[in-house]
Amino acid sequence: MNTVTLTREQARRFIVHYQGLSGPFKYQGRQGILDLVAAAGCLQYDPIDAVGRNIDIVLLSRVEGIVRTDLEDCLYRDRTLMDHWDKVMSVCLMKDWPALRRLRAVHGKRHLDLLSNDEAVARVKAHLEKHGPLTAADLPDMGTSMQTARSRQVNQAALDALLFSGAAMIARRVGIKRMFALAQAVVPEDLYQQADPFTDSDAFIRWRLKRRIGAVGLLWGRRSDAYLGIDDVTVSTLRTHLQHLHDTGDIVQVMVAGLDTPLYALREAEALLEAVRAGAQYAPRLALIAPLDHFLWDRKLIAALFDFEYVWEVYTPEAKRQYGYYVLPILYGDELVGRIDVRAVRKKQALSVAHLWLEQPVPDDFHTALETVLEQFRIYLGLERIVFT
Template sequence: MRNIAIYISTTKPEAGANMIHLTNRQARQFLLLKHGLVGEYKFSGKQGVLDFVRQVGCLQYDPIDVCGKNAELVLQSRIKGFTKGMLAQLLYEDRRLVDYPDKNLAIILAEDWPYFERYRQAARQHAERYPEMEALSAEVRAHIQTHGALSSDDLKLEGDFSWRSAIHWSGGNNSARSVLEQMYSTGELIIHHKKGTRKYYDAANKYIQPHLLNAPEPLQDELEHYKWRVLRRIGSVGLLWNRASDAWLNIWGLKSAQRNEVFRQLVDEARIAAVTVEQMKDKLYCLAEDLPLIEAVLQNNQDPSPRCELIAPLDNLLWDRKLISELFGFEYTWEIYTPAVKRKFGYYVLPLLYGESIIGRAEITVERKSGTLVVKNIWYETGVKPTTQLRTALNGCIQRFALFNGCETISAETAI
């Protein structure tokens, strides 16, 4: 076993922090172990969903459903026995999870609701610029009181009203949609349920517990809020660097100067630790609470059995694709918005993980009428040999994926 030194750095801004040195393989092992993507499943059932969302902070939501929606795809790769119904139950029956912007459109724990109060307050202030909104909001309240949850198609409002949300969405000349999104951004409404891509809204006070709904902002100081959100994002990916990254998306006002100060303070407070990885120029950072897992990897106490998993296109692990390129040697572009003639692979292609490596990518669709999972293509990375062991693992992965999608038949247009 290679001896890996851990020493105390005296170079700012790492003063007082444990500087950890990892090989590339050890960094990958740590990430995959943290995410529960190697060895025995770390998470199981509905409780496993909650535990995983608590670990990563949020799941990025995307409504496109080719072979499962993004959040469902994230969970199927990690949660033993996961079904799409589990996520729907936690969102719309148990109300333990809630649709709310975090890293763009997202799903968060209901218990984290108070930490986003500053954004709801900003939305309320934003709404003051549109006095005509209040009359429309009153109509929405009256409709909900009489009829219950509604979508923009259920509400016909007079006139055109052009508006842009203070949080994320933008409304066009659709008054009903605009007012629903505004009331959602202020926290007065939540998403009650979805039918396909259509959102149905209801009053938040029916579903969010009063001690959460009416809680004041827990972190009044802006810098403390930034620290909370940066910690959350580092924990979501596992390792992150202090540089521009898609992993920081939708943290309002977090410019490089603020981010540098956040990292400096988090290091000084020993809430994060600096990590160097062989042949990587930039330092990475992990949560202090993850140091025992890093120590286990350093001591070579982890030798998990390989699994084969299909990874979601907006998976937490992939939030910084430059980082994934450096650590895994895997270049990934989600080509869903790329014109067909310019795509290298396909419309909705999922990275394929086997053991400690991302070995390729797969294009898989679901024919719902026939209940058939169609494996359209599999592209292996250069140098990957589809051994008997790999093919066996891949077959098991595809069979689990068919079960996850409710398919009884698998049709392969390429060799598996």
């Protein structure tokens, strides 16, 4: 299969079903969390907890039969997942530790060079070895230094250098507090000792590009926010790498009616591409989409395919917000039909719906489907009731 041609409707249907957002739930229970992370490569982590954290919302949209402690158990008890830098700070499979060695080397050197204080790094490392796991506040005071025109605590900068280099890791979380330890105390020994599996930097970059395409389902053959964090790729080298992956049969070119730029999908998605092109239909499901969900990694692509513009307004001054602080897109079937402003108000033990914006006609069962999803959120977050304000 050289090139697949889809309509915009078919492209939407492909992405939605590929990502496990239509039909029966594709992912189940704690194993489903691992399978989803494997499919996406990484899930972005953001600590803001407005209605669950970003990663909680991602899981609720795709994984059936989970409770909130399941993710923490995978991360900090079973050690099947890890906190690790990828696109940004993310949750990744622990088994990808060897494959990410080159990324740790690049980011670690950047932070070590910026700090330029080997003694501080050695002191923090020794303190972690003797006293870890511990919080950043437990580190000995080492004063402040100027980094990129701003003052920083030396101990925190040294800890960051250790984290990004892979010498230290998050061992567990206690509420919003992160507990740090040396990596060898967190990563299983067999993985910790494994060598980099890639023969050169090109092989590593192509692996990362495939992961990003695999996360979204379809991605442009041009620069995209979905490729964020793959620092060595320019517009020219991106095209070269994608052409190589296409020539080797690792990815398939997809042309969508009305779009001038080709898109790419993984070879493993060929059967689904053919099914969608042949007219396959999938039962619609309602999902609230997290602001940093991999579904939204390329918002320009979403705008082109779904006619839906989304801006995460959490850092927008209140007076300039169009919708609200933590508003979520609503996916129903293969359409983004609106937005919802919903918060967990824990003092009142309530899931509070402040506003619902519907931007196109919805089917008769929409409100029942929305109530079902809100109830799933309420249970997952341990709240007592749902209120509409």
